[in-house]
Amino acid sequence: MFPHSRAKGQLFSEDLLFAMIFVTFLLALYAILASRVTYAADDYLLREQLRGDAQDAAAQLVGSPGAPMNWHQAQVNDSMQSLGLAGRRGVLSQEKAAKFFSLAADSDEYNSTKRLLGLETRAERFNATLSLLNGTVVYSLNATPSSQFPSYGQTNITSTVTRLAVLNGSIVKLTLVVWLE
Amino acid sequence: MNNEKAFIFTTDALLAVILSAFLIYATFSTLDRAAAFEDRTTPVQRVSEDALAAMEETGILARSLQETRTDEIRSVLGGLPSGMCAEVDIYANSSPVLSASRTGCSCADAQELTAARRSFVALNGSSQIEAHAEITGCYD
Numbered sequence: 666m667f668p669h670s671r672a673k674g675q676l677f678s679e680d681l682l683f684a685m686i687f688v689t690f691l692l693a694l695y696a697i698l699a700s701r702v703t704y705a706a707d708d709y710l711l712r713e714q715l716r717g718d719a720q721d722a723a724a725q726l727v728g729s730p731g732a733p734m735n736w737h738q739a740q741v742n743d744s745m746q747s748l749g750l751a752g753r754r755g756v757l758s759q760e761k762a763a764k765f766f767s768l769a770a771d772s773d774e775y776n777s778t779k780r781l782l783g784l785e786t787r788a789e790r791f792n793a794t795l796s797l798l799n800g801t802v803v804y805s806l807n808a809t810p811s812s813q814f815p816s817y818g819q820t821n822i823t824s825t826v827t828r829l830a831v832l833n834g835s836i837v838k839l840t841l842v843v844w845l846e
Numbered sequence: 847m848n849n850e851k852a853f854i855f856t857t858d859a860l861l862a863v864i865l866s867a868f869l870i871y872a873t874f875s876t877l878d879r880a881a882a883f884e885d886r887t888t889p890v891q892r893v894s895e896d897a898l899a900a901m902e903e904t905g906i907l908a909r910s911l912q913e914t915r916t917d918e919i920r921s922v923l924g925g926l927p928s929g930m931c932a933e934v935d936i937y938a939n940s941s942p943v944l945s946a947s948r949t950g951c952s953c954a955d956a957q958e959l960t961a962a963r964r965s966f967v968a969l970n971g972s973s974q975i976e977a978h979a980e981i982t983g984c985y986d
Contacts, residue, residue, distance in 0.1 A: 694870065701877040716885050720892075727896070755899040798925030824885045827927040829896035836900045838925055 711787070711845070712822050718789060719824040719843040722782040726750050726765070726793075727757070727828045727839055737764035741777045748781040750830075750839075757832040762795060766804040769793065775808070784843060792842045797835055811846060888927050890983040894962035897922055897932070898981055907979050908968035911936055916946035923948040931956070932983035938968075938975050956984035 729749030731737075736745050737760050748765055752758035769778040769791075779785055792808040823844040830837055901907045906918045919934050926932055926948065933947035953959055965978040 698873060698877075701874065705877050712885065720889070723888075724892070755896070755903060798921060822885075825888075827888045827893065829893065829900045829922075829925070831900050831903045834904060836904055836906075836922060836925070 708822075712824075714787065715789065715822050715843060715845060716824045718784055718787065719791075719826045719841060722784055722791070722843065723826040723828050723839060723841045725782065726841070727830045728754060730758075731761065737761045741768065741774055741781075745781060747783075748778065755830055757795075757830050757837065759833060762804055762832060766793070766795070766806060769806050769808070787845065789843050789845055791844075794838075794840045795832070796838050796840070798838060803832065803837060810844060887929070887985055890930060890932075890960040890985065891962060893926060893930065894932065894960060894981045894983050895964075897926065897934075898962055898964040898979055901934075901979070902964055902966050907936065907964075907966050907977070910944055910946075911938060911968045911975065911977055912970060914944065916944055919944075919946040920949065926983075929985050930983055931986050932981055935980045935982075936977060937980070938977040943977070951986045953982060953984040953986070956986065959984050 725747060726749060728751055729747065730751050730753075731749035732746040733739075733744075736748060737758070739745070750757045750761045750765055752761070765778070768774045776785075779789070779791060782791070784791055790808060790810070792806050794805040795803045796805075797803060823842065826841045826843075828839045828841075830839060898907075901919065901922055906922065910916060910919055923932050923934065923946065931948055931951040931953045933945065933953065935942055936944040959982055961980060961982045963978055963980045965976070968975045968977055
């Protein structure tokens with residue numbers, strides 16, 4: 666038996682070093698890209714959910730009388746299930762529209778209004794305007810994105826829905842803006 | 847025997863490195879762009895149905911047919927969401943009578959057209975006219 670047969674050594678060459686650097690770079694790149702892709706997919710999902718929430722809230726306002734139907738004559742409480750402005754389908758009630766905009770403009774009731782529009786689950790915020798076709802504003806809210814987002818377009822996600830209806834014999838445009846900050 | 851090593855560095859390799867860098871940059875910038883998003887497109891179908899229902903409710907459809915004018919319909923079309931084009935056609939007894947479209951845009955090149963239809967009755971003197979209005983719309 667040779668005395669040095671059990672001796673061990675390491676093979677370490679420049680080729681191996683470069684190969685390890687390259688593989689590490691590829692793994693890091695894969696990890697970063699995978700996280701970005703996951704983020705983009707989540708973002709897309711959230712965007713679609715927000716869009717759906719905004720469409721549903723606008724449809725509820727224009728198409729339903731709310732529950733209970735005389736919600737505009739009562740105080741906001743837990744028995745109130747939803748808000749709707751329709752006296753009948755496509756025709757808005759003046760009293761309900763006035764009550765809705767006064768409730769939403771009240772900072773104490775803004776969150777309740779949001780909940781009754783189904784906009785609570787993703788911590789959305791909303792703004793609404795009811796205007797005539799010539800641009801004359803009938804009712805409006807002044808909810809805006811917080812100061813770190815100078816405009817709707819600079820919030821994380823914004824969805825704007827426009828619906829037409831009739832109020833006092835005139836065609837009006839309801840514009841509902843829902844956004845996430 | 848010469849044990850010295852050397853790198854082979856060719857134009858092919860250089861181009862491959864540049865291409866890879868470009869692809870990586872493009873991927874990152876595309877993914878970053880998805881972060882901020884503003885959606886302003888209410889479904890055409892809903893807005894079209896709203897517009898027809900509102901025009902029927904306010905008597906615009908019947909009045910337009912009786913007086914053969916389109917100014918009120920065009921006014922309603924002008925109030926549709928920005929970027930949406932639409933055309934309203936009114937038929938009486940299955941024959942086209944009136945047509946009005948939103949000024950300044952056209953659905954001629956649209957990839958997707960949506961239509962909604964609504965029947966209504968208009969008075970012509972003492973007789974009734976059964977008519978229907980059709981709106982076709984798109985985002986340009």
